[in-house]
Amino acid sequence: MARYRCPGCGYVYDEEKGDEHEGFKPGTPWRLVPEDWACADCAVRDKADFVEVDGLASE
Numbered sequence: 473m474a475r476y477r478c479p480g481c482g483y484v485y486d487e488e489k490g491d492e493h494e495g496f497k498p499g500t501p502w503r504l505v506p507e508d509w510a511c512a513d514c515a516v517r518d519k520a521d522f523v524e525v526d527g528l529a530s531e
Contacts (some may be wrong), residue, residue, distance in 0.1 A: 473486070473487040473488040473499075473501075474487050474502060474524055475487065475524070475525050475526075476502055476522040476523065476524050476525065477522060477523050477524075477525045478511040478513065478514060478517045478521070478522055479517060479521055479522070479523055480511065480514050480516045480517045480521070481511060481513045481514040481516070481517075482513075483511050483512055483513035483514065484525065485502065485505065485512075485522065487499065487500065487501050487502055491512055493512065494509075494512050505519055506519070507519055507520070
């Protein structure tokens with residue numbers, strides 16, 4: 473499973489964990505996150521701005 477980071481605030485969307493507050497159950501792949509979704513923390517960056525990260529320790 474992959475993780476994607478907001479370049480503005482550092483929020484990380486982890487496919488394994490999902491983001492239930494945003495309506496994404498654990499295991500929700502990034503491709504199923506709507507294209508018009510904005511960062512859950514800063515709401516400044518859109519999905520298209522997120523960068524896939526590797527080797528980031530799970531929190």
